[in-house]
Amino acid sequence: EAGVAQSPRYKIIEKRQSVAFWCNPISGHATLYWYQQILGQGPKLLIQFQNNGVVDDSQLPKDRFSAERLKGVDSTLKIQPAKLEDSAVYLCASSPRRKGHALSYEQYFGPGTRLTVT
């Protein structure tokens, strides 16, 4: 079974520039998550999709971050414009979990994209 794919693996941009990250989840997984992991901290959820609908985007800085999951499969996360504090690893994860189901499933993570904003 193929894992969660992310690209690019590394990106260096200047502040105020734009950047986009791509994620392809495990086939058949309904739920997709984007996390931000700042050095020395744990992953922090930015946005959660179930199929192509948003379940939780309460911690997404909507003035500069946007995400979409067209057709309920691949997803893109965009930052426009980037700030120095956006330097982090952006992790995508997927799960067969569906909202409302009591059984918990672990999340499967991709390798992440390391973003450096200079």
Added chain:
Amino acid sequence: DQQVKQNSPSLSVQEGRISILNCDYTNSMFDYFLWYKKYPAEGPTFLISISSIKDKNEDGRFTVFLNKSAKHLSLHIVPSQPGDSAVYFCAAEDGSSNTGKLIFGQGTTLQVKP
């Protein structure tokens, strides 16, 4: 507001000995807990989990203990191996939201010396 805390940034143990990683939480609505392991340049991988209705879950060398009254859980690795050297994250799920959203701790870097 750090709802899940791993107060030890790092831990070093000798190969063959026990590794104990600790995690504290503040939200009494958390009802499912997971441990993830992360190697450099890779994403976190699931290790072991425990439901709040249990106080212990074991999988091979890995055992997770949950003390709900103290809002504390720990991961025991016995015996520790050099390949266990990684960053370990504790995560908790709020059962009332029923969305699968996880709150992660800051992580503990484990080094197992040969």
